[in-house]
Amino acid sequence: MQSQTSSAGIHSDNYRFLQKHVYTQSGIVLEEDKHYLFENRLTPIVRQLGLGSINDLCALLQATRQEEISRRVVEAMTTNETYFFRDPSHYDAIRSVLLPRLAQERRDNKRMRFWSAAASTGQESYSLAMSLLEGGFGDWDIQILGTDFSSQVLERAKSGKFHQIEVNRGLPAALLVKYFRRAGVDWQVSEAARRMTRFETIDLRKSMRSLGPFDLVFCRNVLIYFDTETKQKIMEEIHGTLFRGGWLLLGGAETAFGVEKWFERQNIGSATVYAAR
Numbered sequence: 001m002q003s004q005t006s007s008a009g010i011h012s013d014n015y016r017f018l019q020k021h022v023y024t025q026s027g028i029v030l031e032e033d034k035h036y037l038f039e040n041r042l043t044p045i046v047r048q049l050g051l052g053s054i055n056d057l058c059a060l061l062q063a064t065r066q067e068e069i070s071r072r073v074v075e076a077m078t079t080n081e082t083y084f085f086r087d088p089s090h091y092d093a094i095r096s097v098l099l100p101r102l103a104q105e106r107r108d109n110k111r112m113r114f115w116s117a118a119a120s121t122g123q124e125s126y127s128l129a130m131s132l133l134e135g136g137f138g139d140w141d142i143q144i145l146g147t148d149f150s151s152q153v154l155e156r157a158k159s160g161k162f163h164q165i166e167v168n169r170g171l172p173a174a175l176l177v178k179y180f181r182r183a184g185v186d187w188q189v190s191e192a193a194r195r196m197t198r199f200e201t202i203d204l205r206k207s208m209r210s211l212g213p214f215d216l217v218f219c220r221n222v223l224i225y226f227d228t229e230t231k232q233k234i235m236e237e238i239h240g241t242l243f244r245g246g247w248l249l250l251g252g253a254e255t256a257f258g259v260e261k262w263f264e265r266q267n268i269g270s271a272t273v274y275a276a277r
């Protein structure tokens with residue numbers, strides 16, 4: 001029996017197949033009203049593969065084990081929106097309170113460890129690196145680990161190269177001049193900032209205990225894509241990677257559901273930060 005077809009042309013059984021595929025592979029929940037998103041994101045893959053439609057792509061994925069195509073489909077469905085110094089109140093808190101406290105606590109070994117847990121193209125990691133350089137920590141032993149599900153975005157993060165439109169978003173002109181140089185039409189971040197960073201493909205739903213211990217973890221604008229159970233598991237895992245009293249920073253739109261079990265909520269200026277119990 002022919003299944004119903006949505007306005008975007010995806011048969012309803014194929015829509016359910018895609019929802020389930022993305023969920024099992026990444027934990028991302030895509031609701032019933034995301035036809036336009038599948039259409040926008042998957043049409044380029046359909047074209048590259050010389051297929052006629054998203055329904056053909058589903059048939060291909062269902063018929064044979066297509067690891068590479070399967071991964072491309074899931075990566076295409078991730079939302080990678082990010083920009084420099086996103087949520088400036090977090091960086092104000094880092095500059096004014098968190099780094100001075102860490103500087104005091106770590107003054108003997110001069111070592112600090114950070115994690116950007118959904119790093120996307122790296123703006124979060126490099127914003128932190130610039131904050132550290134501006135704070136006078138250039139000669140400290142600093143590591144900022146940036147991880148993401150999508151290897152495509154991490155390739156860009158590793159390159160440290162940004163388009164004009166990206167450096168126009170959130171990055172103060174003074175920091176652009178100080179920490180970037182022209183690379184053709186793009187901008188290359190300085191070696192001093194790059195040296196502090198490292199990028200790795202990691203699915204947040206996997207065990208992450210071996211990554212830490214960290215002084216501070218960013219987990220921003222990614223929990224919104226997960227269901228409650230996945231969010232709680234991730235919170236518990238992140239807690240396990242932090243030093244006691246270490247900080248977690250969440251995205252502005254993220255309800256910290258169940259987070260109080262492992263973290264104590266604190267306000268610093270207009271920022272909310274969570275300290276590991």
Ligand SMILES: C[S@@+](CC[C@H](N)C(=O)[O-])C[C@H]1O[C@@H](n2cnc3c(N)ncnc32)[C@H](O)[C@@H]1O
Nearest residue numbers: 026078082118120148149150203204220221222
């Ligand atoms: C909207 S970006 C957030 C970037 C940055 N943290 C910020 O706030 O600007 C969300 C990122 O989460 C990643 N992501 C989605 N599911 C993931 C998973 N299961 N494990 C790791 N990263 C995931 C996506 O690939 C995407 O790059």
